[in-house]
Amino acid sequence: MKIKNQEDLxxxxxxxxxxxxxxxxxxxxxxxxxxxxYTPVNMILNSLSSLTGIPLNKSELLKKGTLVSLTxxxxxxxxxxxxxxxxxVADFLNKxxxxxxxxxxxxxEPENQADAEVESAN
Numbered sequence: 001m002k003i004k005n006q007e008d009l010x011x012x013x014x015x016x017x018x019x020x021x022x023x024x025x026x027x028x029x030x031x032x033x034x035x036x037x038y039t040p041v042n043m044i045l046n047s048l049s050s051l052t053g054i055p056l057n058k059s060e061l062l063k064k065g066t067l068v069s070l071t072x073x074x075x076x077x078x079x080x081x082x083x084x085x086x087x088x089v090a091d092f093l094n095k096x097x098x099x100x101x102x103x104x105x106x107x108x109e110p111e112n113q114a115d116a117e118v119e120s121a122n
């Protein structure tokens with residue numbers, strides 16, 4: 001485009017300024033992307049992704065990490081609760097067995113004493 005007058009010049013200046021702004025925004029976006037890509041966390045994630053072949057990102061890693069830790073905590077709590085419950089049930093059953101033994105042994109004791117007295121008298 002040939003510039004013939006002042007109006008053409010001002011139009012061309014505006015066009016070039018807009019082009020300059022768009023290029024500047026594009027470059028800023030690229031710089032931001034590069035800065036984000038080369039943070040230590042992202043470099044580690046990218047390395048792990050390339051080694052394992054599994055694509056990882058921060059949010060996915062955070063979700064999976066949270067899920068694994070919650071599962072681990074829940075299992076630990078369940079084990080503790082299970083041991084407590086097991087102890088309570090075992091104690092209850094032992095007491096019940098002892099009571100049953102006492103009931104049957106107390107019924108057998110007078111008969112045993114009477115048999116023992118008869119045998120000692122003979």
